[in-house]
Amino acid sequence: MRFLLLFSRQGKLRLQKWFTPLTDREKKKVIRDMMMLVLARPARSCNFLQWRDLKIVYKRWYASLYFCAGLEDHDNELLALEVLHRYVELLDKYFGNVCELDIIFNFEKAYFILDEFLMEGEILETSKVAVGVSLEEADTLQEGEAKEAWRPLSAGAC
Numbered sequence: 001m002r003f004l005l006l007f008s009r010q011g012k013l014r015l016q017k018w019f020t021p022l023t024d025r026e027k028k029k030v031i032r033d034m035m036m037l038v039l040a041r042p043a044r045s046c047n048f049l050q051w052r053d054l055k056i057v058y059k060r061w062y063a064s065l066y067f068c069a070g071l072e073d074h075d076n077e078l079l080a081l082e083v084l085h086r087y088v089e090l091l092d093k094y095f096g097n098v099c100e101l102d103i104i105f106n107f108e109k110a111y112f113i114l115d116e117f118l119m120e121g122e123i124l125e126t127s128k129v130a131v132g133v134s135l136e137e138a139d140t141l142q143e144g145e146a147k148e149a150w151r152p153l154s155a156g157a158c
Contacts, residue, residue: 001080001121002054002070003030004087004114006103009064011035014103015110019121034058034068048077057081061088064100083123090117090131112138 006015013031022030037051038058049056051070057080058068067084071077090113091098095106103110116131118124125131 001075001083001118002072004070004084004118005031005034005066005068006110007031007035007038007066007068008100009039009060009066011039014065014100015107015114017111017114017118019118030070034070038066038068047081055080057084059084062099065103083118086126086128087114087117090128093128093132094135109135 002018002020004015004017004019005013007013013035016027016031018027033051034056037049037056041049043060047057047059049058053073055071055073055075055077056068057071057077058066059081060066067088069080069084071080088098091102091110094109094113095102113131113135116125116134125134
């Protein structure tokens with residue numbers, strides 16, 4: 001997988017993950033082209049298409065979000081669709097009926113979930129349970145750090 005994009009029906013980019021290096025200019029062109037291609041397709045169209053030297057796999061979930069992946073020629077489209085589906089399941093499990101606003105206001109969690117699941121465009125962990133445990137541990141650690149930061153200093157510490 002070369003990239004993963006999440007964007008809305010209105011063409012607003014919500015998440016982007018690049019697994020191959022591109023310049024900012026190239027990334028903007030890819031994002032613009034993907035949105036134009038995918039958003040222009042009829043609702044009942046096939047979820048696979050060819051673009052330049054890449055296979056594009058996309059799926060619309062939750063009425064307004066498109067999940068779009070760019071694959072190399074030798075990659076399996078059905079497996080990529082399953083990867084997108086698993087990512088949606090992980091988001092859904094964490095947020096509980098995930099919606100676009102969850103991704104907007106908690107984008108760092110959406111990226112963290114993605115990083116626990118994929119690395120360099122390859123599946124890192126297939127188990128939803130294992131990813132869930134990692135997320136719980138990270139949340140517990142983050143909560144502990146937040147409590148530590150807000151703890152008042154003792155009188156002798158000054």
